[in-house]
Amino acid sequence: MTTRSLLTAIFAVALVAAGTVWIKSLVPPESPTGSLQFLSAAPELPIFDRAGAKTDLSKEKGKLFIIHFWATWCPPCIEEIPALSKFWDKYRTRGDIELFAVSVDKDWKTIDDPLFRDPNAATAKRFGTTQYPETYVVNDKGRVLFRVQGGVDWSDPDVRARIDQLLAS
DSSP states (O other), X not given: XXXXXXXXXXXXXXXXXXXXXXXXXXXXXXXXXXXXXXXXXXXXXXXXXXXXXXXXXXXOOSSEEEEEEEOTTOHHHHHHHHHHHHHHHHHTTOSSEEEEEEEOOSSSTTOSSOSEEOGGGHHHHHHTOOSSSEEEEEOTTXXXXXXXXXXXXXXXXHHHHHHHHHHHO
């Protein structure tokens, strides 16, 4: 191999490496919390109801959304569900807020009555969920306002006051 051929090969490899680094730099960074900053930033965030109908969370806008990932094999999740249900009873008739309680269980057999299921936890992973339960609050434009890792005391008046404040703004 001649020196010229060797230099050409080295230049080509360097050019490919530089191009790869540049292309990867075009991908928007993850949010500081590890979750999506905007639901619409994802091409699709599917969850499914018991009948198999798909809801794409990346398309949901116009309301305040509480997206709660949980599992039946998670003791803190099981402890939290009754309080979440009572909390939701106070808000379910309002048209400006929606709850997506999303089980990451593999099938419906172990689940009593969730609203949705995320098979293989694919959507939860896209959110950046690393533990269960995990809750995201998303504004009407699809921006993730905050997330709570671990259980939430849904009976705490401060939690209800914070949600009421977000609904009023």
